[in-house]
Amino acid sequence: MELYTKGMVPVESASVLIDERIKELGDWRGKMLAKVRTLIHEADPEIVEEWKFMGTPVFYHGGIVCTGETYKSVVKMTFARGASLEDPAGLFNSSLDANVRRAIDIHEGEKINEAALKDLIRAAVALNLKAKSQLKRQPKPRRANSKLGD
Helix, strand or coil: CCCECCCCCEHHHHHHHHHHHHHHHCCHHHHHHHHHHHHHHHHCCCCEEEEECCCEEEEECCCEEEEEEECCCCEEEEECCHHHCCCCCCCCCECCCCCCCEEEEECCCCCCCHHHHHHHHHHHHHHHHHHHHHHHHCCCCCCCCCCCCC
16 A cells, blocks of 8 residues: 555655656755755654655655755755744745745755754744644534524
8 A cells, every 4th residue: 555645646656756856957956955855854754755846845744844946056945834933043045025934045065054954844843743733622613503493
């Protein structure tokens, strides 16, 4: 039995597709995406890889943690709920005006503050899990009695 994510790509296939994307890039972007991917899994071994949004690696735990997009001159990590995260190291440098998300653009030759990135990933996971647990605790609304005249 294959495990599927919401995007209907088997989890095993998503990881293979990400492997293929890294190889296909064949330059610094592929190496950077591979490095970021490794750091994400080191930060949270329970991260699940998905393949969504017409070919974007997505890292999921209790909700989308971040994406790993590649463009001509940048590798972009977009954190789905980044605006709600503390960023004491100042890693976020893109999508700073967005209401919900924040991103990190990594250019060729740039070094990553690995410890700060792992902390950010862990904080994103914690935020997802907290939101998920709060949703479960909310009482379901009761239906009004539809019988008239009782």
